[in-house]
Amino acid sequence: AQSVTQLDSHVSVSEGTPVLLRCNYSSSYSPSLFWYVQHPNKGLQLLLKYTSAATLVKGINGFEAEFKKSETSFHLTKPSAHMSDAAEYFCVGGYGQNFVFGPGTRLSVLP
Amino acid sequence: GAVVSQHPSWVICKSGTSVKIECRSLDFQATTMFWYRQFPKQSLMLMATSNEGSKATYEQGVEKDKFLINHASLTLSTLTVTSAHPEDSSFYICSAESSGGFLDEQFFGPGTRLTVL
Numbered sequence: 001a002q003s004v005t006q007l008d009s010h011v012s013v014s015e016g017t018p019v020l021l022r023c024n025y026s027s028s029y030s031p032s033l034f035w036y037v038q039h040p041n042k043g044l045q046l047l048l049k050y051t052s053a054a055t056l057v058k059g060i061n062g063f064e065a066e067f068k069k070s071e072t073s074f075h076l077t078k079p080s081a082h083m084s085d086a087a088e089y090f091c092v093g094g095y096g097q098n099f100v101f102g103p104g105t106r107l108s109v110l111p
Numbered sequence: 112g113a114v115v116s117q118h119p120s121w122v123i124c125k126s127g128t129s130v131k132i133e134c135r136s137l138d139f140q141a142t143t144m145f146w147y148r149q150f151p152k153q154s155l156m157l158m159a160t161s162n163e164g165s166k167a168t169y170e171q172g173v174e175k176d177k178f179l180i181n182h183a184s185l186t187l188s189t190l191t192v193t194s195a196h197p198e199d200s201s202f203y204i205c206s207a208e209s210s211g212g213f214l215d216e217q218f219f220g221p222g223t224r225l226t227v228l
Contacts, residue, residue: 036219043117043204043221044155090154099145099206099217101154 002027004093006102014110019078021105023065023091026072032094033074035065038104039087047089050074061085081109114138115207117220124195125228132190132223134205140185141207145217146178149202161188195227 003026013019025031032051036044048059055067065076074091086109091102114137124130134144142163147155159175161167161182169175177199179191188207192199202224206217 032216034216041202041222041224044219046216046219049216094216099157101156103154 002031002093002095002098002100004091004100004102006089006091006105008105009103010106010108012108012110013081015083016080019076019081019085019107021076021089021091021107023074023076023102024072025074025091025093027093027095030067030069031100033065033067034092034094035059035063035074035076036090036092037087038090044090047076081107083109083111085109113209113218115141115205115218115220117203117205117223119223120221121224121226123226123228126196127194129191129193130195130225132192132203132205132225134188134190134207134220136186136207136209136218139207139209139218141188141209142185143208144182144188145206145208146180146188146190147204147206149204149222151202155204158190192225195225197227200225200227 005024007022034049035047038044047063048057050057050067058064063078089105093100116135118133144161146158149155158173159167159169161180163182163185167180182188202222204222206219
């Protein structure tokens, strides 16, 4: 079965410190992988996507993610958190037309 | 490019009434659109997949007679919640897949907040 796991339901960091949001996928083959951000009462905004090209993917707002097949991981990182990064983050596996959402990680940024 | 809109952005209705939510792809043609619902502090759950000109495919546990989906054109899909009840209150989000665009990418609308009194 296809699944996407986000190990942390909540991550809290101080402004200016690095961000790490973890994501693992389970599949017999490598899916397309996406990270989306959702601010309160808003829709989803695509941060970045992996589609079997470069394993290190750079996205918007300084975020990047590295695809590691051996670890079946696609963790999201940012060198320096900003207050505006506080939101819900979803890791999503794309299996053909089927999108499988992770449970989400809420990122809090402390001043 | 690749903008998806939803209307209305929020709606409040009385129990027993029906509510229609529109999802439009503004600058591209979408042969396939998806409907999700999201409960507070939870992830998105796929409700159904609709293809232009054909019947929608519903996920297990989703009542097709309650959540009517119509995908009459390449730029419009509608979700009608019939005889809405308070437990139908949720955030409904649609997405669209470009017929000529990048594979495996969906473009999401801003969502519709439904509150049933």
